[in-house]
Amino acid sequence: MSRSGSTQEKATALDVTAAGLPELGDVDGDAEPLESADLVARRERELAVSHWLLTAADDREQARRQWADQGIALLACGGVLSAVRIPAGLVWAAAGTETLEEADGFLRRFFDGGAVFMDLHAGLYYVLVPGFTAWQWSDRDFPGVECLGTDHFLGVPSPRLTERGGRAYWCVPMDSPGELTYVDEVKDLVSLGVAARAERGLR
Template identity: 50%
Template sequence: MLVHTRQEREAAARTWLLISARDAATARSDWKNYGVALLRCGALFSAVRIPAILVHAAAGTADRPAVADFLATALDGGPVFYDGGGQQYYALTPGSAARTWNVPDTECLGSDHFLGIPATDITAPDPRCAAYWCVPMDGPGTLCMPAAVAHLARHGRHLVAQQQSEEATARA
């Protein structure tokens, strides 16, 4: 039986992600020094940007550990990171997802996009950068299913719209 430790899977995921860097040595250095490196979307992966308000509505909370648990379940363990500076979540999906993505209030970053991706070992707020993995990559090529990400975003949109409607009715 072959057993891989979390540390081995993280190293494999890190190596896989580095394929998307213009220069792997620079990206490694940026991860070490700044906690984040610019990687090219579109070939190995795309990244769906979802506003935090939608994710928190779908999760029913903004509590960091609870949101991470929700995302891990809703996206079947697919990798997601949070950018606190932009108040956005990013779900990594197959590179082809950007070609057909059509979910309002979200964006799927594909070819010709570069994204600041946190180092694979940053799984909580870190002083080096505003981004961290809520659901770390489980290994190379492990990505979120686009349909699950779309469902989550649409559900969050529905809940936000419902809450806004109720608030407007209460004010009237």
């Protein structure tokens, strides 16, 4: 989507209608110390990642409100991050499964770190890559795959949304601020999916 026009117009055009942000449960008073430490560490990671992602927002306060109200905030591509959009069918072909839990596990093993989220309503995966990334392969080679860079906005889920549900969730959560995916790994994933579909006579 073009970066021209107001932020409200962009949000409407992107149809950002995700479910509300789920609350993190309170720590049980009888929980083991390790569980409490893990919860604190998770919250600290989510906060750090949130601050970093918000550097891609035109209006950080508005983006925070969007995360709180809708679960998804509109961020600009082409600066600190870009994204490669991949149809779910290609990812599932590469993973050899259409079960989301199994596909998530495959992606976490396939990528050495990085960050991937899925738009459940549209059936699309978004792999976050460095902002300077230029996708050099044609739609004929990789059908439906597109790199969203400068002049594009992207509805990005809150770092808290790591469970399947709502509009979108992180299937490969960003472990630390700025931990993006190598574009060569994205190409390998898409190539694997294309080859798997070709073996089944699918385009």
